[in-house]
Amino acid sequence: MRHLLSAGDLSRAEAVEILDTTSTMAATQSREIKKLPALRGLTVVNLFFEDSTRTRISFEAAAKRLSADVINFSAKGSSVSKGESLKDTALTLAAMGADAVVIRHQASGAPHRLATSGWIRTPVVNAGDGMHQHPTQALLDAFTMRRHLVGGGEGGDGVGEDLTGAKVVIVGDVLHSRVARSNVDLLHTLGAHVTLVAPPTLLPVGVDTWPCAVSYDLDASIADVRPDAIMMLRVQRERMSSAGGGFFPSPMEYSRRYGLDGTRLAALPEHCVVMHPGPMNRGLEISAKAADSPRSTIVEQVANGVAVRMAVLYLLLAGGTPTEGSR
Amino acid sequence: MTSYLIRAASVLGGERTDLYLADGVIAALGPDAAAAAPRGDGGSAVEVVEIDASTLIALPGLVDLHTHLREPGREDAETVASGTRAAAVGGFTCVHAMANTDPVADTAGVVEQVWRLGQDAGWAQVRPVGAVTVGLRGEQLAELGAMADSAAAVRVFSDDGMCVHDPVLMRRALEYVKAFDGVVAQHAQEPRLTAGALMHEGVVSAALGLTGWPAVAEEAIIARDVLLAEHVGSRVHICHLSTAGSVDIIRWAKARGIDVTAEVTPHHLVLTDEAVRGYDPQFKVNPPLRTAADVAAVRAGLADGTIDIVATDHAPHPDEDKDCEFAAAAMGMTGLETALSVVVEAMVNNPDHDFGWADVARTMSAAPAAIGRVSEQGRPLEVGEPANLVLVDPEATWTVDPPALRTASSNTPFAQRELPARVVATFWRGAATVLDGAPREALRERAGAGA
DSSP states (O other): OOOOOGGGOOHHHHHHHHHHHHHHHHHHHSSOOOOOOOOTOOOOEEEESSSSSHHHHHHHHHHHHTOOEEEEEEEETTOOOOOHHHHHHHHHHHTTTOOOEEEEESTTTTHHHHHHHSOOOOOOOEEEEETTTTTHHHHHHHHIEEEESSSSSSSOOOOOOOOTTTTEEEEETTOHHHHHHHHHHHHHHHTTTEEOOOOOOOGGGGGGGGGEESOOHHHHHHHHHOOOEEEEEOOOOGGGTTTTTOOOOHHHHHHHOOOOOOHHHHHTTTTTTEEEOSSOOBTTTTTTHHHTTBBOOHHHHHHHHHHHHHHHHHHSSSSTTOOOOOO | EEEEEEEEETTTTSSEEEEEEEETTTETTTTTOOOHHHOSSSOOOOEEEEEEEOEEEEEEEEEEEOOOTTTTOOTTTOHHHHHHHHHHHHHHHEEOOSSSSSSSSSSSSHHHHHHHHHHHHHHSSEOBOSSSGGGSSSBBBHHHHHHSSSSSSOOEOTTTTSOOOOOOHHHHHHHHGGGGGGGHHHOOTTTTTTOOOOOEEHHHHHHOOOEEEHHHHHHHHHHHHHHHHHTTOOOEEEEEEHHHHHHHHHHHHHHHOOOEEEEEEEHHHHHOOOGGGOOGGGGOSSSSOHHHHHHHHHHHHHHSSSEEOOOBOOOOOOOGGSSOOOTOOOOOOOTTTTTHHIIIIITTOOOOOOOOHHHHHIHHHHHHHHHOOOOHHHHHHHTBBBBBEEEEEEEEEEEOOOGGGSOOOOOOOTTTTTEEEEEEEEETTTEEEEEEEEEEEEHHHHHHHHO
């Protein structure tokens, strides 16, 4: 693994290796002293062209707990049309001696361009690009699912296992969601069965070629699929306005048809975990009752995010990836 | 004055014959040609250059109905001189310069400036296209009559880059240009359906997370405009048609007797949206690259005459507008120097279509000249006709090397691609603008100095 650009680039073996490494990292995070010396002397740059405090501090914590030096380069406002170009920013970072670049960008494909245009030679980690991919989110979701569905929650993490046969329902704004795309790719690779549920306006043309099922009816999907995990995607309220595209008539109607309310929560199989990549719109796509229920893994996902990002940085920078010796 | 004796060229891929070019016209053909050329006995002031064309094909000089020369305003991307030089190397003797310059070519003054720059450059005939609306804003008709009456004698009007989407304005434009035998060339793109669009909407855009440009946004405008043209009895031309549905609509309109013509670009004949998977902005173009099914449909449409012409939509951009994120990149690709080769690859060398060199001459010379009302271009290669012709080596292959192209920009989507057929020589008004595949800089400088 040279870069982590798309969850779809990962083989099953590579994905399982990352999850297993995550398990090792997570174990160290319950110790009193959380810091490991693995990346001492290396510099990780967090290059964020888009606001995302949560993802940035997660990557920052991950790098620091591996003893790397971290430079946060917040380029918010450097929109695609003004200011310094991505190329010049990349050249600047390379000149400063970055050993890895974590990039969040509003333009789909920007991490791909950074990694493949010859501007820099360091590993690139995609921390979310436009409507394309958010691979570490998919990995932390998969890690969380594996822990609960394969490892049995406490203790075992299902090390060495994939998610064969797991049934996952993903609900919400698939069209604009890099989380949905990454999850469909990775969960498919790991052997899970994915069902996307959304109003037709929030599904992309071409979704029928994705390796998953698609439904417009959340209640029917809960009843028919009997999911092991249900993931609610964030829906931006402004998507209902005509300026925002007019994708649905009102937040109320969206919530009625696609929100995870108490009734739907009760209809889920007992073991089904409730997931959300955050930040949540309580009362829109997810009710407080569901978000705060014991089966919710939403807070745990955040903790697992740090461990996953430690694993990714470790595998990219400290080597030790037996599956592909390209570094 | 140099004259040219072209030996044993295959005219339109047919019989081999000699052609003698003198005084700007084809002075003699066949066995008469050699006899007509003066002997090199020192007694004549005419220098005769003999060209062995026994492996070459002669076509009428190519005519491009859709070229962005960028001047005035974006001389960093292309100038009239650099663009027409590239055109000559590509076998063109006439290009139509699109109106989306800065300032926009929406007045007689700007079109005359472009026309004069073309005259001065001397590489090919430049026919300026006039904007349909003031500033391409789609609000108010530009002074179309003034542009038609100017020295540039504009006959093609287009807001290319922008769609004339207001149906009433489009109707008025279609009607108004009848007064001077003009034509409106529509950039068919419904703006609301394509807000923020970056690539063809389909399987690939769904995977890449790039905002889609649906085929229906093109087809809906074409359907509307052919019906408008029928209603008001005007002719209409459709720029860079790109979808299978558009081909069907044009086929239907022609069967109904509507006076519509349509063009396809070389890149839409060979490239698909799959090329975008690497997020390389060299493949960002408007209209976007479509699917393999669309490519098959536009090829079939070109072969059966539904699509009348190939036009390059040559759209040069400086490196900084392509060396960036896909979303930030400019739309467009260069095409003048690769157009003929791409058409040969997609159509002539393609056993799926009955498309020969005569069809190349029809779709890249005669028909575009007719649509643009350029009387001296696209003529048959016969005695007395203007000496606008191109000699092509059909067996040659070449590899596209962007820095080696003559256009001032390097945004070709065909970099490192091997293409068939090469332009060996281009003659415009009897003068060689290209010989041995290279533009004749020295000749132009001499001509300039002597003028």
